[in-house]
Amino acid sequence: MVVSSENNAPHRVVIIGGGFGGLYTAKTLAKANVKITLIDKRNFHLFQPLLYQVATGTLSPADISSPLRSVLRKSKNTQVLLGEVNDIDPKAQEVILDEKVIPYDTLIVATGANHSYFGKDEWKEYAPGLKTVEDAIEIRRRIFSAFEAAEKESDPEKRRAFLTFVIVGAGPTGVELAGAIAELAYKTLQEDFRNISTSETRILILQGRDRILPYISPDLSQAAAEALESLGVEVHTKARVTDIENNIVTFKEGGEVKEIASKTILWAAGVKASPMGKVLQERTDVECDHAGRVMVEPDLTIKGYKNIFVVGDLANFSHQHGKPLPGVAPVAKQQGEYVAKLIQARAKGRTLPQFDYNDVGSLAMIGQNLAVVDLGLIKLKGFIAWVFWLVIHIYFLIEFDTKVVVVIQWAWNYITRNRRSRLITGREAFVEAQSLQNSSAYQSPEKKQPVKL
């Protein structure tokens, strides 16, 4: 039984993480008689489903970010705290930060997931993944620097590697990245260079399983693969990456080992739960799965602790279909809302039936006028799916802030096919181009001779 720490003092709810799970918990509790502390490392909520558009130069980071304080401004019962949680003490009911300790009556852990390189962490440097604003800016820098380096390069072999993009993993992020790079190379940048023809660009997407977008139905998955191919992307299924170096991807496809020289390798394959899962496991003996996700009870609490909830990508909820729910925004959102309602029900001495995910379907953008949408009974592809994709994303964006700007930018890009946000920032671009050109594989080409596909 959860009780308030002091008589009549409001129930203290501590939420770790301001992603979809944490933020919807806080928003749903906005009017409740509780005292909420939302802790995040960043001062903004990031709308991750559109992060690939930052990485490919369509949107700016601020377009898909909402300052947490701004989103929760009207929630007078909520305090936002910038900081990183180091530990949890479930006995004392405390969350431990660097400089302070925060007591809770109910704790919600919603710290999400990071990339997983399946134990090959050395690949990370050569094949960055896409989870944060910094990741997106780094990928943007690599993509546009590759074209710049190709423009300067006179050796055709090296130029070819600069104009080859490999995306590992064909979930929504991988597919959307591949489609966006294809549109960049074959449309947007077409007239921008003088020494290269960007239509010579090669884009490969490598998928370990037998089809792309495995969460949608096989026929839509097939339609998506055809749409990608129509844009010029080479789709490789049953292709398992066995090695990644600075500019060589090695993979096994149909028993054959293949190597491809590419200066821009992007990682959209594996995901592992945030380290907070391990902390919870150590402190509560809760079980975690192979990806580090916390096995939650039917009401999203953890075994033995009715006042600790885990929601979103960090949770493994298998009570509905026998297999874990996917790590997507709608799951996190619904779980956050459920927990908020359960906290309110408990305050009235009641409870709620177990969490039940209302599957809203899966969708992926492939390119202009091209998308796939699987709503279970209804399956859409092509233009109508593309419109549906846009409407859904705008709808969710608008829940945070009126993102008129995103709509305007999309309209503008649609008309002009230009991408305004093509900045190479962070490191200066010429340094990057140089470091690419001087990379070891090219200094000793006899040592490392990539086999053409």
Next chain:
Amino acid sequence: MVVSSENNAPHRVVIIGGGFGGLYTAKTLAKANVKITLIDKRNFHLFQPLLYQVATGTLSPADISSPLRSVLRKSKNTQVLLGEVNDIDPKAQEVILDEKVIPYDTLIVATGANHSYFGKDEWKEYAPGLKTVEDAIEIRRRIFSAFEAAEKESDPEKRRAFLTFVIVGAGPTGVELAGAIAELAYKTLQEDFRNISTSETRILILQGRDRILPYISPDLSQAAAEALESLGVEVHTKARVTDIENNIVTFKEGGEVKEIASKTILWAAGVKASPMGKVLQERTDVECDHAGRVMVEPDLTIKGYKNIFVVGDLANFSHQHGKPLPGVAPVAKQQGEYVAKLIQARAKGRTLPQFDYNDVGSLAMIGQNLAVVDLGLIKLKGFIAWVFWLVIHIYFLIEFDTKVVVVIQWAWNYITRNRRSRLITGREAFVEAQSLQNSSAYQSPEKKQPVKL
């Protein structure tokens, strides 16, 4: 006499720098029978007059940046090259980059200016200046991290330092930064925090000379100071900074030495010419002034080299008023256009009268509905000046790309007073807040006791 290198081969124009000077040279020559190479370290033109709006969270970097290749896409005679020029050989008529040498018939050097700390380069770390996108993101990070740190701080003395902002220098950038921070603190963020009242924020602007905005008329300068004060900014004139440490600014005002504790110190005071001035001096014996600017001839060439031009902030052009023209966008733009026309005139065996700056006036934004505009005969202040400022900036932005987005964002900010682009990126925010809190001055308060003003 400038001649083409080969018979009938197009005249080779090399432009170093894609700011206002270099870009307008290239744009004006777009249809000319010349072969242009524009070299820049970055892949985008940055609209510097609006950079302060990125630093204070109103706009995103991409909103004020235009990819150089995109701006010059239709200029089929122009090649954009990403790279840094290391040297110039005026005898051989060559520009030397890291990996290649580019021959020219006519050279335009338009590499602009950087900050100057008047020989106190150790101040840079504590008081960043605003010239690049990275500078703006760093300043944005510092401003918003200061409020976050104040929210977490329980010691009132430290909290006060987090809520004190000092801007050194009261040219347009300093004034615009001060006004924007005042609007942030007293309007935008008003309801966002729970432990602090952002209306306790102190904002000081320190100006060495006897008035702010010295390029405009004294009465407008006075009006601007009053407008800043009406927003809550403390304006200090004849205030010379003598020392800057991690969180203490020391300055002399009216013979009195004052110290103020501040965690966010911004530098908008000195400017020095880019190092390319020194390279030119070494190679051509041209004279440079105390700020490193190249003394140019009445036609913007340098002494003894009719085929080397210097334009924009790097040039000291004193043939019109006896004193150098200011380092502002309209001067660079007009100089770029002049050089382009002179190159075309020379191709026909003609020449042009000396460069003559058509002074378009000076203006500065102070805050919502508050600006000053000095057009010589016409002087505006308040709302009408503010509208004028907006129109002028939109007009210039639109020359590069249709920046509908900026107009929309401004309209949105005007209505909601929100700032969408309040991202703390780069380093993670909590790391920053911590490093601020652990700074040396606070660990030994007895050693460093700031005197209150």
